[in-house]
């Protein structure tokens with residue numbers, strides 16, 4: 001498997017008046033060609049900041065304070081603005097939650113898809129328009145020759161998100177980062193877009209980083225999953241193993257809280273307690289105040305990452321005897 005992105009000890013802090021927020025707290029992971037890495041966790045756990053750190057989009061008071069992000073072997077942390085702009089929107093593309101904010105309302109769809117092609121691929125306007133039409137067809141937009149001349153407001157939310165995907169795929173990126181790409185859409189459109197992304201992954205071999213709070217989306221999309229809690233990856237596992245044999249108490253709690261179609265239950269099983277304030281993180285394991293398996297040591301020292309097997313790790317003392325990563 002070809003490693004497209006290798007992230008090591010990525011650490012992003014926000015220096016605020018109230019104190020330092022360790023938004024991304026020393027995380028390591030890789031993303032491979034033709035595979036989807038799912039990143040799950042509740043809002044505020046550092047998923048989006050991880051994506052923005054990879055893309056060098058962190059602005060003050062935030063800063064990457066440690067670690068490395070290698071894209072096809074090239075270090076992106078500390079690289080020039082010029083170089084990162086060449087990579088962004090070309091070799092690495094992104095899709096965000098709200099397509100209306102990411103599409104420019106005053107430009108036609110075709111001009112927005114074509115912009116990157118003209119800029120990065122030296123295409124003429126006409127060539128770019130033709131590729132644009134092809135991309136719109138690829139993402140299942142009917143009457144693409146007409147839609148290419150439409151303005152974003154003339155399209156439905158689902159169509160706009162398809163346009164965003166077409167735009168992000170126009171340059172044939174090696175890596176696509178999708179941050180809650182379907183959260184704002186209704187269930188039917190969501191299902192269509194996810195199956196479209198799955199199809200494109202197999203057809204184009206693009207590596208995908210899929211950020212979501214929705215475990216159902218992850219089950220459908222991901223090959224491997226990272227579970228984040230308070231800025232840290234607490235579990236990392238292949239998708240089947242994560243669902244079939246979850247190890248970290250937080251993951252177990254998350255999985256219990258998804259309603260299952262084959263079960264009738266009076267109410268959802270949610271994890272008791274709330275995510276700790278980023279200004280007052282527990283001294284030991286960040287999950288300790290909510291953990292029903294907590295031991296004395298959990299209160300005092302943050303656990304290392306322990307190996308469950310070759311592809312599965314958990315940051316939890318319950319697995320300490322299985323050996324450090």
Ligand code: SF4
Nearest residue numbers: 285288291298316317
């Ligand atoms: Fe629970 Fe301790 Fe494991 Fe943290 S390290 S998840 S508190 S058992």
Ligand code: MG
Nearest residue numbers: 043044047048
């Ligand atoms: Mg987010």
